[in-house]
Amino acid sequence: MDTASNIRPSLLITIDTESDDLWAGRPELTFENIRHIPRLQKLFDNYGVRPTYLVSYPVATSEIGGHVLKPIVRDGNAEIGSHMHVWTTPPLVPVTPEDHRYCPLATEIPYELLAEKMANITRVVGELSGKRPVSHRAGRFGFDHIGLRVLQELSYLADTSVTPLMTWVEPSYTGGQRGTDFRSAPFEPYYPSEGGVTRRGSGPLIEVPVSSFLTRPLPNRIANRLARLPRNNNFVRALRWTGFVRHGWLSPGRQTNGRRLVGIARALIALGVPTLNVMFHSSEMAPKTSPSTRTEADVEDSYQQLRVLFEYLVHKVKVRPLTLSEFAASYQRTLTAPHRSL
Numbered sequence: 085m086d087t088a089s090n091i092r093p094s095l096l097i098t099i100d101t102e103s104d105d106l107w108a109g110r111p112e113l114t115f116e117n118i119r120h121i122p123r124l125q126k127l128f129d130n131y132g133v134r135p136t137y138l139v140s141y142p143v144a145t146s147e148i149g150g151h152v153l154k155p156i157v158r159d160g161n162a163e164i165g166s167h168m169h170v171w172t173t174p175p176l177v178p179v180t181p182e183d184h185r186y187c188p189l190a191t192e193i194p195y196e197l198l199a200e201k202m203a204n205i206t207r208v209v210g211e212l213s214g215k216r217p218v219s220h221r222a223g224r225f226g227f228d229h230i231g232l233r234v235l236q237e238l239s240y241l242a243d244t245s246v247t248p249l250m251t252w253v254e255p256s257y258t259g260g261q262r263g264t265d266f267r268s269a270p271f272e273p274y275y276p277s278e279g280g281v282t283r284r285g286s287g288p289l290i291e292v293p294v295s296s297f298l299t300r301p302l303p304n305r306i307a308n309r310l311a312r313l314p315r316n317n318n319f320v321r322a323l324r325w326t327g328f329v330r331h332g333w334l335s336p337g338r339q340t341n342g343r344r345l346v347g348i349a350r351a352l353i354a355l356g357v358p359t360l361n362v363m364f365h366s367s368e369m370a371p372k373t374s375p376s377t378r379t380e381a382d383v384e385d386s387y388q389q390l391r392v393l394f395e396y397l398v399h400k401v402k403v404r405p406l407t408l409s410e411f412a413a414s415y416q417r418t419l420t421a422p423h424r425s426l
């Protein structure tokens with residue numbers, strides 16, 4: 085048995101808990117998908133998995149949000165964090181005439197406005213859960229060193245906005261570019277640098293990257309070699325371009341299946357990554373509220389994918405299920421344990 089397979093990884097489920105189908109760019113917000121969260125929580129409870137619901141401002145202040153999420157908080161098997169969309173979090177200062185279509189990123193607004201928006205969402209999410217949130221994911225992964233600074237000023241402990249292997253750089257409304265390039269980010273949790281969030285630093289906030297990898301199961305030897313390459317290495321990109329391997333999220337949906345999710349999880353475990361961070365949107369587990377769940381059958385398929393993944397991870401690998409802040413606390417303890425102090 086090699087050393088990597090002796091590591092017992094942690095399993096995190098981080099869910100953007102937001103309005104229906106934000107991909108559609110509609111001006112009005114609806115919350116039908118939130119009604120389906122109790123079914124999802126039941127699945128998690130069956131496997132002893134402890135999700136983190138990262139809640140948007142409109143959901144936190146909606147009647148259905150409180151109705152659904154408060155009992156889940158009371159049961160104590162989940163954590164509530166924040167998920168900040170610039171265009172729906174007050175103060176609402178339009179960036180473009182059609183922000184619901186353009187979906188401005190936190191990296192596109194001034195520090196002062198971002199700080200105000202983050203303070204507002206932190207307050208309403210705290211009112212919802214009865215506890216100040218300490219975990220966060222940026223809307224559309226719009227996260228940079230200024231976002232990091234604001235989170236640390238608000239005493240957040242964990243962020244999960246970084247997506248290794250991926251870049252979100254695209255044209256912006258100014259004619260320039262927007263979005264963060266995360267291709268060189270580590271797969272494993274790290275303390276991001278205040279000089280650039282894809283680099284390691286020594287701040288108090290831990291970054292737990294979203295889990296994704298290449299979809300073709302690779303022999304451990306090759307997977308390990310790939311892991312040692314700089315993450316922006318052209319070889320990895322070339323593998324993707326040739327179609328030999330594709331990039332895959334550790335997330336359920338129409339483009340994947342349970343076997344493929346298990347393959348991605350196995351590859352990450354083989355690389356020695358100590359956390360599996362399954363990310364999706366609340367709207368992706370309800371019918372007709374996301375592009376990946378157009379029908380009831382799509383929803384059932386996504387549920388089945390999660391069952392296959394949990395059967396493997398919980399029963400076979402025997403992962404440690406943790407919420408995001410529970411992971412942050414346990415990671416801190418590992419680092420400060422006396423035998424690791426050198």
Ligand SMILES: [Zn+2]
Nearest residue numbers: 100102223224
């Ligand atoms: Zn979102």
